[in-house]
Amino acid sequence: MLATVIHAARDIRVEDVPDPVLSTGADAIVRVVAACVCGSDLWPYRGVTPTRQPHRIGHEFVGVVEAVGPDVRSVHAGDFVIAPFYVCDGTCVNCRNGVSTSCLHGGWWGSGDRFGGFADGGQGERVRVPLADGTLAVVPGPVSEDEIPGLLTLSDVMGTGHHAAVSAGVSPGDAVAVVGDGAVGLCAIIAAKRLGATTIIAMSRHPQRQSLAREFGATHVVEERGDAGVEAVRALTGGIGADRVLECVGTKESMDQALRSTRPGGMVGYVGVPNGGPELPVRQMFDRNVGVNGGVAPVRGYIEELLPDVRSGAIRPGRVFDLELPLRDAAEAYAAMDERRATKVLLRP
Amino acid sequence: MLATVIHAARDIRVEDVPDPVLSTGADAIVRVVAACVCGSDLWPYRGVTPTRQPHRIGHEFVGVVEAVGPDVRSVHAGDFVIAPFYVCDGTCVNCRNGVSTSCLHGGWWGSGDRFGGFADGGQGERVRVPLADGTLAVVPGPVSEDEIPGLLTLSDVMGTGHHAAVSAGVSPGDAVAVVGDGAVGLCAIIAAKRLGATTIIAMSRHPQRQSLAREFGATHVVEERGDAGVEAVRALTGGIGADRVLECVGTKESMDQALRSTRPGGMVGYVGVPNGGPELPVRQMFDRNVGVNGGVAPVRGYIEELLPDVRSGAIRPGRVFDLELPLRDAAEAYAAMDERRATKVLLRP
Numbered sequence: 153m154l155a156t157v158i159h160a161a162r163d164i165r166v167e168d169v170p171d172p173v174l175s176t177g178a179d180a181i182v183r184v185v186a187a188c189v190c191g192s193d194l195w196p197y198r199g200v201t202p203t204r205q206p207h208r209i210g211h212e213f214v215g216v217v218e219a220v221g222p223d224v225r226s227v228h229a230g231d232f233v234i235a236p237f238y239v240c241d242g243t244c245v246n247c248r249n250g251v252s253t254s255c256l257h258g259g260w261w262g263s264g265d266r267f268g269g270f271a272d273g274g275q276g277e278r279v280r281v282p283l284a285d286g287t288l289a290v291v292p293g294p295v296s297e298d299e300i301p302g303l304l305t306l307s308d309v310m311g312t313g314h315h316a317a318v319s320a321g322v323s324p325g326d327a328v329a330v331v332g333d334g335a336v337g338l339c340a341i342i343a344a345k346r347l348g349a350t351t352i353i354a355m356s357r358h359p360q361r362q363s364l365a366r367e368f369g370a371t372h373v374v375e376e377r378g379d380a381g382v383e384a385v386r387a388l389t390g391g392i393g394a395d396r397v398l399e400c401v402g403t404k405e406s407m408d409q410a411l412r413s414t415r416p417g418g419m420v421g422y423v424g425v426p427n428g429g430p431e432l433p434v435r436q437m438f439d440r441n442v443g444v445n446g447g448v449a450p451v452r453g454y455i456e457e458l459l460p461d462v463r464s465g466a467i468r469p470g471r472v473f474d475l476e477l478p479l480r481d482a483a484e485a486y487a488a489m490d491e492r493r494a495t496k497v498l499l500r501p
Numbered sequence: 502m503l504a505t506v507i508h509a510a511r512d513i514r515v516e517d518v519p520d521p522v523l524s525t526g527a528d529a530i531v532r533v534v535a536a537c538v539c540g541s542d543l544w545p546y547r548g549v550t551p552t553r554q555p556h557r558i559g560h561e562f563v564g565v566v567e568a569v570g571p572d573v574r575s576v577h578a579g580d581f582v583i584a585p586f587y588v589c590d591g592t593c594v595n596c597r598n599g600v601s602t603s604c605l606h607g608g609w610w611g612s613g614d615r616f617g618g619f620a621d622g623g624q625g626e627r628v629r630v631p632l633a634d635g636t637l638a639v640v641p642g643p644v645s646e647d648e649i650p651g652l653l654t655l656s657d658v659m660g661t662g663h664h665a666a667v668s669a670g671v672s673p674g675d676a677v678a679v680v681g682d683g684a685v686g687l688c689a690i691i692a693a694k695r696l697g698a699t700t701i702i703a704m705s706r707h708p709q710r711q712s713l714a715r716e717f718g719a720t721h722v723v724e725e726r727g728d729a730g731v732e733a734v735r736a737l738t739g740g741i742g743a744d745r746v747l748e749c750v751g752t753k754e755s756m757d758q759a760l761r762s763t764r765p766g767g768m769v770g771y772v773g774v775p776n777g778g779p780e781l782p783v784r785q786m787f788d789r790n791v792g793v794n795g796g797v798a799p800v801r802g803y804i805e806e807l808l809p810d811v812r813s814g815a816i817r818p819g820r821v822f823d824l825e826l827p828l829r830d831a832a833e834a835y836a837a838m839d840e841r842r843a844t845k846v847l848l849r850p
Contacts, residue, residue: 253790417598431781432780450790
């Protein structure tokens with residue numbers, strides 16, 4: 153079968169690889185209907201994270217179950233499923249605490265042989281899903297073609313944006329600022345509106361993304377950054393800053409923007425992977441009682457809550473996909489996202 | 502009148518100073534009944550914070566109102582009052598948001614002439630209280646002598662311990678660890694129990710403080726620090742760490758202890774003033790979804806909630822005072838706390 157393999161920075165290839173096989177008893181084989189490229193996939197693509205040997209890549213996909221191992225109970229052949237960007241058992245204490253990304257028995261797509269064989273990435277024709285009962289969320293059928301993009305966002309970006317909003321404690325009536333206009337930032341706007349925020353400030357300089365931000369519920373757009381960005385947010389929030397700020401980038405500059413745009417006593421919810429830092433300025437946080445909460449988003453646990461709103465069309469996160477390509481063009485998908493020609497690319501095997 | 506003046510590191514003097522006078526119209530003059538020394542007073546005492554010129558010191562006191570300015574409405578001569586460790590108007594947007602330490606018109610005791618004259622410290626015979634309506638909490642009389650220590654803790658340490666617990670989101674049934682066995686840490690134990698924590702782990706090596714911790718509600722004491730401390734907390738919490746950890750010290754080591762003792766998805770509530778750092782390790786927080794929330798405690802807003810429990814004896818934070826001295830012996834009070842011969846010293850003018 154075909155799957156995407158990263159060989160080195162800017163060297164993405166779609167190659168013939170062995171078909172996945174059931175191996176642990178708790179696996180499922182899923183035929184991928186749609187996958188996509190994540191902003192975090194761009195790190196190895198750009199060489200920020202080194203690629204020491206060629207390996208499978210991709211961690212967001214939806215598909216149809218082809219086969220399950222003898223220990224699998226809740227997933228059946230023929231089911232349409234959403235896979236989160238990680239593997240989890242759904243039963244350990246961390247999963248029960250809502251932190252399935254810290255599952256005691258889980259792990260990451262493409263991360264080696266912990267699960268009884270090569271751990272597939274999500275950008276391929278088929279994937280072996282370890283711990284299928286905990287990992288996969290079944291979408292009750294039938295699933296129509298135009299539902300696919302929205303469902304696919306539940307594998308990562310919609311759940312991640314939601315996690316930013318939940319971690320920040322967004323509540324009805326809040327003024328919320330969102331730092332980052334990528335797919336996660338845009339989904340964070342959806343999440344903030346869904347949780348009742350009444351002022352939603354999108355920090356974006358990109359005309360198309362500004363437009364989508366407004367469609368998703370942003371009441372204001374701030375193009376300025378740095379001191380000017382802080383002042384612009386304060387001007388929209390009675391002079392004090394936003395109640396909650398959702399940090400959806402992960403750089404030193406974006407976290408600084410978020411912390412300084414938050415009012416005293418407010419909270420930053422952050423989901424942008426802080427690649428190698430930065431450290432947080434605790435004295436600045438302390439003096440103003442600005443908290444920081446969030447992390448790698450436990451999206452598996454959010455699927456059941458968000459799925460009805462996605463299926464009803466109450467929220468339309470699938471709109472973040474602005475380019476669709478066949479799987480064989482995965483290299484172009486990476487290039488388009490790297491060059492910001494696309495916000496998020498959907499891949500069809 | 503007599504008041505405490507710091508001249509330099511380890512040079513604390515009780516001196517004759519001018520009597521305070523009403524000056525802004527919104528002031529009250531309070532005759533101090535009891536004051537105390539704060540852990541943070543030890544920083545200038547130890548020279549960690551430089552003392553560039555002699556100035557009044559002290560920021561925790563209770564007393565009786567002697568006079569009020571013509572604009573004061575809610576405080577009257579003869580009232581017994583608690584002063585928080587800062588000045589606030591109680592009406593600005595930050596005060597209304599519960600963050601009176603960020604009052605737009607407030608400030609700190611001893612911090613200069615912002616309020617129409619010399620800003621007194623709390624360790625003296627009398628204090629001019631600016632913004633008296635917002636700053637002072639009236640204790641309905643009569644107030645008995647044995648209530649004084651408990652009421653005095655509401656000026657800082659009890660409210661600060663409570664802020665750690667509130668910031669961490671302590672809820673019924675939680676497992677809570679408390680880093681720091683000073684007066685704030687001990688009060689944080691009271692607060693955690695009061696908010697319903699069922700496992701409360703005091704991290705302390707000091708026999709008398711361990712004993713008080715248990716009296717206040719600690720179910721376990723951990724003497725180990727560093728890796729061994731983390732392991733001991735995990736062993737008491739099903740192997741994963743405490744739901745909430747209250748950081749009541751403010752050093753790099755104590756924050757590290759707190760972060761690593763928190764379970765995935767848990768929260769550190771911190772109130773230990775981070776003197777000059779340290780910065781927070783964001784990647785460690787991100788990977789485990791451990792949040793950090795807290796800061797300089799807005800204790801003024803907690804007095805009304807905590808006062809009934811202090812007066813009824815349901816909580817007994819006044820037990821943190823283990824030494825009482827006349828005001829004229831303030832230098833000895835500082836030395837006793839510096840050398841850890843006393844947890845907290847009460848001063849009587």
